[in-house]
Amino acid sequence: MATISSLGSAAGIDGEAIIKQLLTVESAPKTKVQTENSTLSTNLSTWGRIQSAFSAVRDTANALNKDDFWKATTAKSADDTAVSVTSSTSSTAGNYSVAVQSLAQSQxxxxxxxxxxxxxxxxxxxxxxxxxxxxxxxxxxxxxxxxxxxxxxxxxxxxxxxxxxxxxxxxxxxxxxxxxxxxxxxxxxxxxxxxxxxxxxxxxxxxxxxxxxxxxxxxxxxxxxxxxxxxxxxxxxxxxKASNAKATINGLEVTSDSNTLKDVVDGLTIKLNKVTDTATESKPIELTVSQDTASIRAGIDAFAKAYNEAIGLIRTQTMYDAESKTGGPLQGDSTAVGLLNQLRSMASAGTSASSVYGRLSDIGLQMGKEGTFTTNGTKLDKALTDNLGELRKFFSTSNDADPNAAGIGQRFYKMANQIAGSDGSIAARTDGIKSTIKRNEKKIDDIDNRLTLVESRLRAQYTALDNQMTKLNGLSAYVAQQLSVLTSS
Structure with a gap:
């Protein structure tokens, strides 16, 4: 709506200033709702980060439950320039001696x-x-x-x-x-x-x-x-001449139309790079296939890291800082506090899935006072070396009938999946926030419409007053002029 900068000048009042002040009073509820929505948007973003953190816990825990994770192997050749090797989850740990008599060739x-x-x-x-x-x-x-x-x-x-x-x-x-x-x-x-x-x-x-x-x-x-x-x-x-590769593996003769031998030994891919067995010299190449405990250790470390990040994030968002006298965006939020307690409770829970390991602390994941893990590397490496089978049971055993007999990885996965899922507590919380934001946006639109009507009414009133005062001022000037004429005569 166009403004009249001299509104009320005829009456000797500042109409524009009065209208502005009245509209400021009328818009106070809008400011309050906008502030609330700003806070809710911050909370919504925070919940999105928490959901991502639980998704990471879910995914890293689920990785510990997969058969292939525990079957990971690594293969090493004594001379990659002659014979190179890669392994898979179907490989069996062991030693293999490979001698190459000839390489496969094209005509x-x-x-x-x-x-x-x-x-x-x-x-x-x-x-x-x-x-x-x-x-x-x-x-x-x-x-x-x-x-x-x-x-x-x-x-x-x-x-x-x-x-x-x-x-x-x-x-x-x-x-x-x-x-x-x-x-x-x-x-x-x-x-x-x-x-x-x-x-x-x-x-x-x-x-x-x-x-x-x-x-x-x-x-x-x-x-x-x-x-x-x-x-x-x-x-x-x-x-x-077109010819096949010829080699012996642990003394057994093998031939192949390719220099890459796939699954000649279960799960191994052996690449023949040069001849090692000639009429004058025989130099078998030793291949070693072993359990890939390094990748298993990395998976457990990734799970501990995801758990610690989830704990740290929720603590930060719910805590009160006495020095700055400010609280996190979710301070006092019962849902967030409940999730924090669920994580801590799960981390300290025991399982009967393994006869050797009952708690995460038994394998070197020790919980501190803030609820996060510190890793005792020596203890974890010993578990990987001495009791890999029991460690696998500790994490990956599935038991729907008796949750206490299920592995820790299974239990963390189910908890985090439920929390981070579309029907979980985080989704319910964020859906509620989104609904409130939407209702508040409707309130703001209603307030804006009302303010437009109020401003229009006030301007009409002050414009009418200004017009009336202009007429009165004109009449007053006419009367004064006539009196002056009568007095002078």
Whole structure:
């Protein structure tokens, strides 16, 4: 609404100041509600932090309840450059001796040299087929070929537009035939090199040619790229034979088409990096698989940290500081105090899940006077080393029939999950705060509407008064003028 800066000037009063003062009095309830909402918003934010803290307690406690957590292993090789190893939760602790006789290889064949990569080779059809070559000492032929099961021969048509060396390379690579082609250019010229995409004896390949000029094996035209020892056709030269890796593990011979051995030993991935067993020297590599107590210790430490942070947060938000004479945003909040007591009670509770450990203090998590844990590392490490099975029971045993026989991890998880969940006490508390904030916002809107009406009414009243006084002042001036005229006459 537009203001009139001289409102009430005719009456000799400051109408604007009076209206402002009256509106200030009228808006006092709005200020009170706004202050309340500001406090509620702070509380809502605080409850959000507490909910996150309980979620962390829930998640770290639940991690202690999982089978894989307690089955974690670590693997180490005496020489990673020769044999490297990784373990999993299905690995069994133990020692393994690995000797590598040969590595798995892919087949390589190379053409004769051409003057340039743009040279025309020829036209026709290349047929690439994966399989296994078996050398034949009673040649000919030099070898026999057995097609790979489930593999299909791929035909590659070479026409006038793609009959150069580089175009043929591109056609082979686009065919997805289980091989990869490249060009090597040096002082002798450009050569086409074809290699198997995968290592292993069954991933060898032969290249048959149906040459457009009808000479399919004499090395002229497209037949220059033929390679099939089983038909005594070797117009391309094999520079590397497709072969399997060969190794012995604890004296047992194993073969693989890959240098990565997965689950040859349960749960282990063993990578063969170089030969260690030759005709002149044998150097087995020792692998050690052990329980990963470091990761288990880290999980327990993470749980203790999450618990301490939850305790510290609630204490800070509910405490009264005598020096500053100020209280936390949740001072006196019964729900917050109740949650603090629940945490402390759970931390000091005992369990019969283990025959060795009954309380968290037994494994080195000792509670201080403020309710937080301090960790006795020596005691915890001893539990991890001496009684890992009992430690697992202490945390992860599930027993719905008898809560006292359930593990500490299970009990903390259920408590924190209930508190932090959508139907938990924190959600109920925050829902109540949100409802109050919403009601207060409605009150503020109502007050604003009322203030608009009050201001409009006051301005109308003072404007009418000002107009009336202007008229009276005009009449007074007229009367005075007439009296002056009569007196002078």
């Amino acid at each position: 390589y064949v190379a053409s004769n040299a051409f003057a340039a990569k743009t040279d025309v080779v020829g036209e026709g059809t290349l047929t690439i087929e994966l399989g296994t070559f078996t050398d034949n000492p009673a040649a000919p032929p030099a070898a026999t070929f057995a097609a790979k099961a489930a593999a299909t021969a791929v035909n590659i048509n070479i026409g006038p537009g793609d009959n150069t060396l580089e175009k043929i390379r591109d056609k082979i690579n686009a065919a997805n035939a289980g091989v990869t082609a490249s060009l090597i250019t040096d002082a002798s010229g450009a050569r086409l090199v074809v290699r198997g995409s995968n290592s292993g004896a069954e991933n060898a390949f032969r290249i048959s040619v149906a040459d457009a000029d009808g000479t399919n094996s004499d090395g002229s035209g497209l037949s220059a790229l033929a390679y099939d020892p089983s038909a005594d056709i070797t117009n391309m030269t094999r520079s590397q």
